[in-house]
Amino acid sequence: MAEKQDKNRVVIFDTTMRDGEQSPGATMTTYEKLQVAHQLARLKVDVIEAGFPFASPGDFEAVKLISQQVEGPCVAGLCRTAFPDIDRAWEAVKNASRNRLHTFIATSEIHMSKKLQMTPKQVVKAAVDAVKYCKERTDDVEFSCEDATRSEFDFLCEIVEKTIAAGATTINIPDTVGYTMPHEYEPLIRNLIKKIPNSGKAIFSVHCHNDLGLATANSIAALVGGARQVECTINGIGERAGNASLEEIVMALRTRRNLMNLHTGVETTEIYRSSRLVRRVTGIDVQPNKAIVGKNAFAHEAGIHQDGVLKDKRTYEIMDADSIGLSSSSLVLGKHSGRHAFSDKLSELGYELDRNDLNKAFFRFKELCDKKKEVSDWDIRSIIEDEVMQIPEKFHLESVNVMCGGRVKATAMIIMGVGEKLVEESAIGVGPIDAVYQCIRKITGEDIKLIDFSVKSVTGGIDALGEVTVQIAGPKGTVVSGRGASVDIVEAAAKAYITAINKLIFWRKAHKEKKPDSRSEHSTSKSKSGSAKISVK
Ligand code: KIV
Ligand code: ZN
Numbered sequence: 001m002a003e004k005q006d007k008n009r010v011v012i013f014d015t016t017m018r019d020g021e022q023s024p025g026a027t028m029t030t031y032e033k034l035q036v037a038h039q040l041a042r043l044k045v046d047v048i049e050a051g052f053p054f055a056s057p058g059d060f061e062a063v064k065l066i067s068q069q070v071e072g073p074c075v076a077g078l079c080r081t082a083f084p085d086i087d088r089a090w091e092a093v094k095n096a097s098r099n100r101l102h103t104f105i106a107t108s109e110i111h112m113s114k115k116l117q118m119t120p121k122q123v124v125k126a127a128v129d130a131v132k133y134c135k136e137r138t139d140d141v142e143f144s145c146e147d148a149t150r151s152e153f154d155f156l157c158e159i160v161e162k163t164i165a166a167g168a169t170t171i172n173i174p175d176t177v178g179y180t181m182p183h184e185y186e187p188l189i190r191n192l193i194k195k196i197p198n199s200g201k202a203i204f205s206v207h208c209h210n211d212l213g214l215a216t217a218n219s220i221a222a223l224v225g226g227a228r229q230v231e232c233t234i235n236g237i238g239e240r241a242g243n244a245s246l247e248e249i250v251m252a253l254r255t256r257r258n259l260m261n262l263h264t265g266v267e268t269t270e271i272y273r274s275s276r277l278v279r280r281v282t283g284i285d286v287q288p289n290k291a292i293v294g295k296n297a298f299a300h301e302a303g304i305h306q307d308g309v310l311k312d313k314r315t316y317e318i319m320d321a322d323s324i325g326l327s328s329s330s331l332v333l334g335k336h337s338g339r340h341a342f343s344d345k346l347s348e349l350g351y352e353l354d355r356n357d358l359n360k361a362f363f364r365f366k367e368l369c370d371k372k373k374e375v376s377d378w379d380i381r382s383i384i385e386d387e388v389m390q391i392p393e394k395f396h397l398e399s400v401n402v403m404c405g406g407r408v409k410a411t412a413m414i415i416m417g418v419g420e421k422l423v424e425e426s427a428i429g430v431g432p433i434d435a436v437y438q439c440i441r442k443i444t445g446e447d448i449k450l451i452d453f454s455v456k457s458v459t460g461g462i463d464a465l466g467e468v469t470v471q472i473a474g475p476k477g478t479v480v481s482g483r484g485a486s487v488d489i490v491e492a493a494a495k496a497y498i499t500a501i502n503k504l505i506f507w508r509k510a511h512k513e514k515k516p517d518s519r520s521e522h523s524t525s526k527s528k529s530g531s532a533k534i535s536v537k
Contacts, residue, residue: 010253010264011203011229012246013047014040016278017062018078019207019243020233021051025283025452025471025479029506032281033062034069036234039277041072043270045246047100049231052078053092054085058507060092067096074098074140081105081130090137101134103127104144104172107151107159124159128166135167144172144207149180149188157195164198170229171202175218178211178241182221189225205229208244210236215244216291220252223262234278235286235293247271247292247324255318269325273350280385283469283481285454292324325350332376335369349377351384361388371487372463379465382458382485393502395444398422400494402432414439414494436494444501446515449473455489463487468496472504475513480504 017033020026028036033050040048050066051059067075075096077089081103093099105127106116112123127143134141143163145156160171173189180188189206193199206222206229208215219230236245250266257263275293279286288295298321308315321327333345342362346353353361364383368375396417404410412435413426425442429435433453441447452471457464466489474480480503484495508515 008262009228010223010262011047012045012250012264012266013049013205013229013231014045014233014246015049015231015243016040016233016237018049018051019239020237022239023237023242023282023284025481026237027474027478027480027507028281029503030058030062030065031506034065036277036281037066037070039270039274041070042267043274044265044267045073046265047074047076049076049078049102054079054088060088063092064095067093067099071097074100076100076102076142078102078104081126083133086130086133094137098140099138100140100142101138102142102144103130103134104146105130106146107155108147109152110150111147120155124162127159128162131163131166131168139169141168142170142172142205143168144174146174147176148173149175149185150177153191156192160192161196161198164196164202169202170205172205172207172231174207175209178209178215180218182214182217185218186221186225189222189227193226203228205231207231209239210241210243215242216248216252219244219249224260234274235284235290237278237282237284247275251292251319251324268323271324272326276381276385280483283471283483285469298326332374333365333380334374345380346384349380353388357388364388368465368487378458382465382467394419394505395498395502397491397494397498400436400491402435402490404432410435412436412439414443416440416443416498418443432490433493436490437497440494440497440501446501446504448501448504451479458485466492468492470496470500472500474504474507480507
């Protein structure tokens with residue numbers, strides 16, 4: 001890769017769609033993965049790890065589509081060392097203009113003896129054979145020593161030296177269980193590079209998990225130790241406590257370039273949009289105090305801070321909100337704003353919509369203006385992301401009415417579009433949401449377990465948009481999420497549920513899965529549907 005020539009250039013390897021998707025609830029449809037991949041290309045990451053093709057037909061399809069359609073970054077497919085695994089990954093990435101095979105095997109004593117039940121000698125052979133087999137297909141081969149930070153140093157040296165000799169061009173030293181410390185990881189990387197005679201022929205990479213909250217710190221330490229590729233995810237999503245967060249690493253390198261003199265090729269003004277997109281498609285919210293992309297990351301509450309920032313931003317701000325693409329425009333839209341002002345606002349917020357979506361968005365914007373005096377940037381983002389940029393839908397909401405309160409049994413009446421038809425249904429429930437969800441289940445014929453339901457407001461004020469996120473049980477233990485926004489939270493709740501059902505149907509189609517019968521483990525009786533955790537933020 002060209003990056004190898006610049007010794008201070010850090011390769012950004014994004015694994016949002018592979019390790020990130022392993023977070024509970026982060027299941028993405030193929031269509032959503034494609035949207036994320038296009039956004040990662042705009043963000044200018046170097047490598048997109050698009051999935052683990054052997055894992056499922058859906059993963060395979062997504063990696064293949066991304067390879068065919070996304071220009072710019074190199075597309076990597078993950079595979080274990082078994083040849084059928086590698087064949088499947090190769091089949092998925094071979095059409096990308098730049099592709100990579102990423103093969104891995106565990107190297108720690110506990111993983112080798114208990115999980116793999118292999119001797120160290122067998123592990124070295126499997127790794128070397130796999131790298132050679134990958135190399136017959138592509139020049140760009142990455143080898144990862146899973147659980148490297150709990151592996152014997154001498155064994156790491158041996159396997160890394162042999163896999164480089166076999167043709168690996170990137171060597172990844174993952175902290176799979178989030179166990180290491182910055183002052184331990186930095187010398188580990190430094191010493192590996194020093195001790196391994198052919199280390200100069202490969203780029204050393206790091207991949208950190210956040211079990212002790214140290215993923216970003218460890219990644220930076222490893223870069224200081226000589227690694228030049230970092231594996232990370234948008235919003236830090238990933239297995240258990242997550243992976244190292246891309247935005248934190250990139251902005252740390254940029255903000256402290258004076259200290260480390262390292263740089264990336266990332267277009268940082270795309271960070272905020274990438275974060276919003278991943279938040280929407282995974283249904284995993286970003287905590288308000290999350291570094292870089294949390295809602296409060298650039299907000300100053302204390303009077304003394306506000307006073308300082310007004311005098312000179314640099315008193316309390318080490319980064320500019322504009323540098324991550326968080327524009328602070330004062331142009332607020334309302335009832336009298338026309339299509340032109342609206343479309344200017346969309347460009348300012350960085351959305352490019354086709355004619356159809358622009359019409360849909362403008363219609364929703366006008367609807368909102370009837371209910372709300374001022375429409376903020378947050379409201380507009382919510383309309384666009386949660387309602388317009390959605391997957392092709394089978395069902396949509398036309399109208400919903402509920403009667404509830406006091407002694408009245410909660411009753412809902414709903415009209416939904418099912419393809420070209422309009423269908424009407426009514427139901428009585430233990431509360432208004434239960435009644436609405438019963439109507440939706442009757443119309444869609446989907447008897448689904450609701451796992452989580454949360455409501456929060458997009459902005460302040462009594463006329464604020466309420467945003468509802470739901471998670472429903474998908475096939476094989478997966479979780480599918482949906483989001484809906486409206487000033488009426490019952491309507492937002494209905495939209496969120498319908499979106500999740502549309503996604504589930506889309507997902508089943510992509511994975512060639514059949515709808516389970518109502519007695520299967522994934523569906524539940526109606527009474528169970530009310531057992532979700534409900535949180536209001
Ligand atoms: O955490 C890990 O070790 C991994 C490897 C497959 C790179 O995700
Ligand atoms: Zn991992």
